[in-house]
Amino acid sequence: MKKKLYIFSVIILTLIPFKAISLIEVDITRGNLNPLPIAVSPLYIDESSKKIFFEETKIENLGSEITKVVENNLKTTGLFNPLSKDAFLQKPDIAHLKPRFEDWTLIKAQALITGKITIVEKKIRIEFRLWDVLANKEMLALAFTTVPNNWRRVGHIISDKVYERLTGEKGYFDTRIIYVAEEGPKTNRIKKLAIMDQDGFNTKYLTLGNELVLTPRFNPTNQMVTYLSYFRNLPRVYLLDIETGIQEVVGDFPGMTFAPRFSPDGKKIIMSFASEGNSDIYTMDLETRVVERITNHPSIDTSPSYSPDGKYICFNSDRSRYQQIYVMKSDGSNVKRISFGKGLYGTPVWSPRGDLIAFTKLHKGKFYIGVMRTDGSGERLLTENFYQEAPSWSPNGRVLIFYRETKTNDKGEGFSAKLWSIDLTGYNERLVTTKTDASDPSWSSLLSK
Amino acid sequence: MNREIFLSFSFHLLIIFGATLTLPFLLKKPIDLPPIISVELIQITEKTNIPFAPKAKKIIEKVKEKEKLVSEQAPPKKVKKEKPDSIPLPDEKVEVIKKQEEKKQNPEKIEDKMKQVSEFEKKEMFDTNQIAALIDKSKEEEAKTNIKSNKITQSQDDSVDMTSLTLSEEDALKAQIFGCWSIPLGLPYNENLLVRIKLKLKPDGTVMKSEILDHARMNKPGQGFYKVLAESALRAIQLCQPLRVPSTGYERWKNLQLNFDAREMLEG
Amino acid sequence: MNLNKIFKNAFLIVLVSFVLSACATKTKQLGSQIQGDVYTGTDTVEYLASGVPDRVFFATNESVLTTASRETLRKQAAWLRKNPNINVVLEGHADERGTREYNLALGERRANAAKDYLMTYGISSNRISVISYGKERPVDSGSNPLAWSKNRRSVTVKAN
Numbered sequence: 001m002k003k004k005l006y007i008f009s010v011i012i013l014t015l016i017p018f019k020a021i022s023l024i025e026v027d028i029t030r031g032n033l034n035p036l037p038i039a040v041s042p043l044y045i046d047e048s049s050k051k052i053f054f055e056e057t058k059i060e061n062l063g064s065e066i067t068k069v070v071e072n073n074l075k076t077t078g079l080f081n082p083l084s085k086d087a088f089l090q091k092p093d094i095a096h097l098k099p100r101f102e103d104w105t106l107i108k109a110q111a112l113i114t115g116k117i118t119i120v121e122k123k124i125r126i127e128f129r130l131w132d133v134l135a136n137k138e139m140l141a142l143a144f145t146t147v148p149n150n151w152r153r154v155g156h157i158i159s160d161k162v163y164e165r166l167t168g169e170k171g172y173f174d175t176r177i178i179y180v181a182e183e184g185p186k187t188n189r190i191k192k193l194a195i196m197d198q199d200g201f202n203t204k205y206l207t208l209g210n211e212l213v214l215t216p217r218f219n220p221t222n223q224m225v226t227y228l229s230y231f232r233n234l235p236r237v238y239l240l241d242i243e244t245g246i247q248e249v250v251g252d253f254p255g256m257t258f259a260p261r262f263s264p265d266g267k268k269i270i271m272s273f274a275s276e277g278n279s280d281i282y283t284m285d286l287e288t289r290v291v292e293r294i295t296n297h298p299s300i301d302t303s304p305s306y307s308p309d310g311k312y313i314c315f316n317s318d319r320s321r322y323q324q325i326y327v328m329k330s331d332g333s334n335v336k337r338i339s340f341g342k343g344l345y346g347t348p349v350w351s352p353r354g355d356l357i358a359f360t361k362l363h364k365g366k367f368y369i370g371v372m373r374t375d376g377s378g379e380r381l382l383t384e385n386f387y388q389e390a391p392s393w394s395p396n397g398r399v400l401i402f403y404r405e406t407k408t409n410d411k412g413e414g415f416s417a418k419l420w421s422i423d424l425t426g427y428n429e430r431l432v433t434t435k436t437d438a439s440d441p442s443w444s445s446l447l448s449k
Numbered sequence: 450m451n452r453e454i455f456l457s458f459s460f461h462l463l464i465i466f467g468a469t470l471t472l473p474f475l476l477k478k479p480i481d482l483p484p485i486i487s488v489e490l491i492q493i494t495e496k497t498n499i500p501f502a503p504k505a506k507k508i509i510e511k512v513k514e515k516e517k518l519v520s521e522q523a524p525p526k527k528v529k530k531e532k533p534d535s536i537p538l539p540d541e542k543v544e545v546i547k548k549q550e551e552k553k554q555n556p557e558k559i560e561d562k563m564k565q566v567s568e569f570e571k572k573e574m575f576d577t578n579q580i581a582a583l584i585d586k587s588k589e590e591e592a593k594t595n596i597k598s599n600k601i602t603q604s605q606d607d608s609v610d611m612t613s614l615t616l617s618e619e620d621a622l623k624a625q626i627f628g629c630w631s632i633p634l635g636l637p638y639n640e641n642l643l644v645r646i647k648l649k650l651k652p653d654g655t656v657m658k659s660e661i662l663d664h665a666r667m668n669k670p671g672q673g674f675y676k677v678l679a680e681s682a683l684r685a686i687q688l689c690q691p692l693r694v695p696s697t698g699y700e701r702w703k704n705l706q707l708n709f710d711a712r713e714m715l716e717g
Numbered sequence: 718m719n720l721n722k723i724f725k726n727a728f729l730i731v732l733v734s735f736v737l738s739a740c741a742t743k744t745k746q747l748g749s750q751i752q753g754d755v756y757t758g759t760d761t762v763e764y765l766a767s768g769v770p771d772r773v774f775f776a777t778n779e780s781v782l783t784t785a786s787r788e789t790l791r792k793q794a795a796w797l798r799k800n801p802n803i804n805v806v807l808e809g810h811a812d813e814r815g816t817r818e819y820n821l822a823l824g825e826r827r828a829n830a831a832k833d834y835l836m837t838y839g840i841s842s843n844r845i846s847v848i849s850y851g852k853e854r855p856v857d858s859g860s861n862p863l864a865w866s867k868n869r870r871s872v873t874v875k876a877n
Contacts, residue, residue, distance in 0.1 A: 023647070024614055025706045026622055029713045031630030031685065079634050110631070110684055132680070134687035167633055168673035186858035212853060215818065228821075235821075235848065256825060256849060259818040272822065274849065277780070277829035279822040300822040316819060322778065323819055344778075346816035360816050386860075389816045405813070412858030425634065440817070468730045 035081040036166065038074060039109035040067045042085070043128070044092035044116040052119050056148040062124075063092065063117060069155025070113065070162070072199060073173045077163065078428035083109055092116075096129065104133045111139070113162060124148050130162050140165045152201060157448055172394040173198060174448050177401065178216045178225055179419060179441040181205065181434065186408065186415045193227060195242065198443070200433040206240060215390075215440050219262040222444040226250065226260040226269055237271050239286075251284045251291055259302045264310045270294070272302040281315060281332075294332040305349045305357075306330065307374070314338075314348040314357050314374075325359055327374065338376030343368075347390045350374075352445075353397035356424075360389040360402075369402050369422065382426045395445045398424050401432060403439040614702060618695045625693040630685035632711050636674050642711040644679045646686065652699045654691030659683065662706075682709040755783050756866035761856045765873060769796045772872040773831055777812070777865075780826040782834060790831060793873055794838035804876040807831050809849040810856075812865035817851060824849030831871040846876065 043063035045053065053062045074080035089103040096114040104112050115128030123145045130140035142161055146154060153174055160171030181194040181203075191213050193206040206225070207213055212235075216227035225240045229247070237250040237260040251257065253273050260271040268283045281294040281304045295301040299319035306313055314327045325339040325348045339345040343363025350357055354374075361368040361381065367388045370381040388404040401421045408415045417439045419432035432441070614622065636642060649658040661667070661683075667676045686692075686707070694702055750758040754776035763771045771793075773786035782790070797803060809828030811820035828847040836842055857864035 023704050023706050024702050025708055026614065026619055028623060028626050028630065028682075028685075028707055028709045030623075030627045031632040031709075031711070031714060032628070033634055033714065034631050036631055036633070110688075132684070134684045135680075166677065168636075168675075168677040187855055189853070212850075214821075214853075233848065255847075256821070258821050272818070274822055274825040277826040277833075279825065300819065300826065302822050303816070303818045316816075318819075323816070344815075346819050362815065365814075387813065407860040408858055410859055410861070412864075415858060427634070464733050465730065468726065 035079055036111060037081045037083055037109050038111040038113065039083045039088065039104055039107065039133075040071050040074070041088060041090070041095045041112065041114045042067045042092045043126070044096055044114075046118070049117065049119045053117075053124070053148060057151065059151070062148075062151055066117070066126075066151055066155045066158070067113075069152055069199070070159050073156065073159035074162070076199075076428075076430065078423060079167065083107055096127075099131055099133075101131075101133050101136045104131075109133050111162075111166065113158070115158070120145060122148075124151070124154070126154050126158075128158055130165055152197060153447070156197070156199075160446070160448075169398060170396040170446070172396050172399060172443075172446070174446055175395060176218075176222065176444040176447065177419075177432075177441050178218055178444070179403075179434070179438045180213060180216065181436045181438055182417055183209075183436050186412060193225065193240070194434075194436075194438070195225075196434070203435050206242065206245065215259060215442075217261050217442045218444045220264060220266040220445060222447060224262075224266075226262060226271075228258045228260065237269065239269070250286075251289070257282075259304065261305055263306050264308050270304045270306065270313065272304070281313070294330075295328075295335075296332075303347050303349075307350045308352050308354045312350075312374075314350055316346050316348060325357065325372075325376070327357075338372070338374070339379075340376060341379055349391060349393060351393050351397040352395055355397070358391040358393060358400055360391065369400060371400075371424065380426070382422050382424075383420075383429055388420070390440060392442045394443050400424070401441045401443055403441060405439075614695065621693045625689055626685055626707070629689040630709065631681060632714055633674075633677050633681050634715075636678060636711055636715055640674065642674075642678055642715065643708060644675065644682050644710075645706060645708045646679075646682055648686065648705045648707065650692065650694060650703050650705055652703075654694040656686060656690060656692070659686060678709070678711060682707070685709070750863060751866050753783070754779075754866065755785075756863075756869070757785060758867075761867050765793065765875070766796050769793055771874070772870045774866065775827055775869040775871070777814070777869065778823070780823065780830045782830055786831075787834060790834045791838060794835050794840055797835070797840050797844070798838075802877075804844045804846070806874045806876050807845060807847050808854075808872045808874060809847065810854060810868055810870050810872070811852050812868045813852045813855060813860075814865060815852065821849050821851035824851045827869075827871045831873070 042061075043066055045061075045063045050061070054060060059065055071082040075082055087107045089106065090100055092114065093116070094100075095112070096116050099112055099114060110133055112131040112133050113128060114131070115126060117124050117126050119125075124147070125143065125145045127143040128141075129138055131137070132139050140161060142158075144154075144157070156174035159173040163169070163171035163173070175198045176195055177198050178193065178195045181192045182189045184190045190209045192209040193213050193216050194203055195206060196203040207229075211232075212230035214228040216225050218225060223242055225242060227238055227240065228235060229238045231238070231249075235256045235258060236253065237257040238247050239250055240247045250260065250269050250271070255273060255275040257271050257273050260269050262269060263283070267287065268285050270281065270283045272279045273282050278298050279300045279302050280296060281301050283292045283294060284290070285292075294304070294313070295315070295317075297317070297319050299317050301315055301317045301319075303316040304313050305315070311330055312327055313330050314325060316323055317326050318324070319326075320337065323344040323346050324337055325345045326335055326337050328335040338357075339359070341361070341363075343361050345359050345361050347360045348357050349359070351371075356371045357374055358369065358371045361370055366384050367386070368381040369383050369388060369391050370379060372379040382400070385404050386407050388402055391400040391402040393400060399421055401419060403417055403419050405417045406415060417437045419434055419438045419441045420429065421432055422429040432438075645662040647660040647662060648656050651657055661679050663675075666672055667679060669675070692705075694705075750756060750760075756774040759770075761772075765771050769792045770789045773782065773789050775781070775786075797805070807828040809824035809826070809831075811823045811827075815823070825847065828849060832842070832845045832847055835845060852868070855864075855868040856870070857867045859865075
């Protein structure tokens with residue numbers, strides 16, 4: 001009996017510590033960086049809804065049109081590879097109920113989007129699902145309604161949700177970009193304010209081109225724009241209401257005001273005011289109209305940008321002889337220089353995530369778009385070009401949009417200005433299509449919040 | 450204007466200077482290439498013999514002392530195998546050695562090595578006193594009660610008393626999973642990107658059960674990328690089924706933990 | 718064998734010298750129109766009156782007036798004194814090799830440098846207004862140093 005007990009306890013004792021350790025561990029430190037293969041099945045619409053849609057929007061097959069929007073969005077991130085529809089085996093209506101995952105793994109899809117749209121009292125109702133093809137389960141299911149004419153935004157919202165679920169980051173597809181549309185000879189460019197969806201559709205012009213307009217920026221609710229206009233040959237900062245088109249001059253300054261931005265709460269406009277050869281930074285409260293002077297230095301202080309919490313401002317100053325980037329508290333105190341590399345630094349803009357400041361750098365005749373941490377460390381240059389500047393952040397702080405100009409030949413021919421975007425990792429540099437030449441882009445926040 | 454002249458003058462001087470200094474060397478005979486030194490490439494074998502793994506060295510030395518002891522125990526090893534669930538082989542130190550081996554990445558042919566496995570492993574190290582002690586005590590009891598199962602063990606594969614993968618087995622598995630794992634590009638490169646997944650495998654390499662360690666991290670705010678990372682690892686495992694597991698020694702690797710770390714690839 | 722080598726090297730030295738001297742001549746060509754990074758030519762210059770150039774030029778990132786600029790401005794001041802009813806606008810410009818917003822400020826600084834100088838020669842400040850166009854209105858659309866030097870300017874324009 002004693003012996004048996006002894007053996008039993010020995011067995012137990014050995015079991016406890018060792019069983020846990022009898023596990024082989026293998027470290028997997030490499031993989032491939034291929035974009036995720038994703039299948040976007042056309043959204044299913046029944047025949048009667050199809051007819052009503054066509055009457056409303058003149059679009060034949062709304063289901064596939066919306067999926068095209070989604071595919072294009074996902075593709076431009078460089079993170080996804082939307083598969084060709086010709087290979088799809090399952091029909092949209094069946095796929096949406098319960099996909100036959102074998103059919104989708106056959107074409108090497110790892111994720112699948114299915115959905116359907118119906119008319120509900122003159123509105124469209126969208127249901128969509130995101131499936132993990134390999135794990136054979138649903139990852140996401142959402143439904144929402146909107147007016148038929150908003151169908152492109154439906155595609156953008158689906159893209160945002162899918163992007164967020166698969167990358168862990170908020171999306172940036174349901175957004176707009178405001179920029180300056182330009183035409184004409186380099187010596188006399190005609191410039192207009194233009195606004196478009198981030199995928200280049202629905203372009204609208206907000207000014208006529210009769211006066212020079214520059215550097216437009218959205219307010220946090222995306223309903224107002226602040227910009228510089230040379231109306232009546234007096235360069236001043238203006239406010240424009242996108243809905244009504246009404247423009248008003250900001251403040252009553254006796255000289256040029258320029259480089260305007262909104263504060264993160266949308267209540268103030270921060271800008272530069274130039275007088276007698278000196279440019280300083282000022283703010284004006286849009287409600288009280290109270291003007292506050294933020295910098296007071298004989299050097300040029302311009303391009304101010306608030307941190308997302310409104311506590312700090314980064315700006316461009318040549319107080320140390322050449323253009324550098326500085327950070328100060330929002331009341332103008334505690335000014336610190338943060339750029340120390342070789343070359344000139346300009347156009348600092350604070351990321352909506354608060355962690356980085358993007359900038360333009362000029363060194364040895366080349367222009368760079370780069371980012372650095374808010375204390376100036378970790379400077380990374382993302383792209384180099386003959387001429388490029390003025391980066392603006394996507395609302396999730398992952399992508400930068402900026403503009404480039406081309407070199408002209410000796411006759412002055414061949415000039416063009418275009419918008420470009422690049423991912424924070426330095427990958428995925430791409431041209432943003434615009435109807436005309438374009439410059440000074442600025443990204444809105446997410447339209448749906 | 451003056452600046453240009455000065456620069457031109459100084460460059461001229463430099464060239465003339467450089468030419469006068471270097472020219473005489475052109476008259477000399479070309480330097481003979483040094484004789485080619487033959488370098489011996491160290492073979493990676495099943496038996497660890499890596500000089501630079503300090504822990505391994507200690508253990509190997511320890512074992513060599515006990516080698517005699519171990520060989521005496523040879524028959525009882527088979528006995529132990531009869532009751533794998535009662536006295537599993539302690540292998541923590543052996544695992545450490547294996548980890549050191551992982552640093553080297555020389556893929557070898559698997560087929561050849563697998564055949565030799567059994568021979569080598571008989572000499573393999575069991576360096577804890579506890580095992581010796583256990584074996585002594587259990588031997589007596591088990592020998593009495595497990596005569597029948599003795600026969601069964603003898604017909605089993607006489608391989609693999611070790612409890613970790615050999616270097617080449619591991620490389621094979623790694624190579625397979627490297628090909629299946631699509632690392633999400635959108636992950637933040639300056640965060641902890643390690644996700645550990647415990648797997649229970651079937652003998653043919655398919656997955657019976659998978660479990661993500663640090664599961665709580667999946668839903669932590671600000672760690673949304675962890676969920677994405679974990680899901681990508683799970684997809685990799687799914688894609689790669691059946692896993693490239695050794696053809697023998699199921700008991701050894703039926704519980705496998707894969708540590709996916711995206712840091713190296715994303716940091717660039 | 719040795720002689721051959723000496724000739725070879727001597728030839729190389731001479732060749733290199735020629736190459737270097739070629740570089741020197743290139744700057745001589747531009748040199749006639751640019752001095753110290755400031756445009757000194759008359760290509761784009763217009764005249765307010767006979768012998769009174771309407772503009773002054775600047776070096777990159779500078780708003781300092783050169784001797785030539787000051788001479789031009791003195792002539793302008795003299796002409797303005799003779800014509801007390803004329804008011805002027807000083808337009809400040811920058812070249813395209815800089816960021817847009819900073820260039821707006823730089824243009825303003827340049828125009829003010831010219832204005833201040835005119836004022837020291839007795840022209841009252843209410844006769845002079847200042848506007849900056851930054852890099853928006855280049856006079857030469859080329860993408861080369863000569864074109865850029867022509868664009869770094871402050872132009873005096875009759876306001877009435």
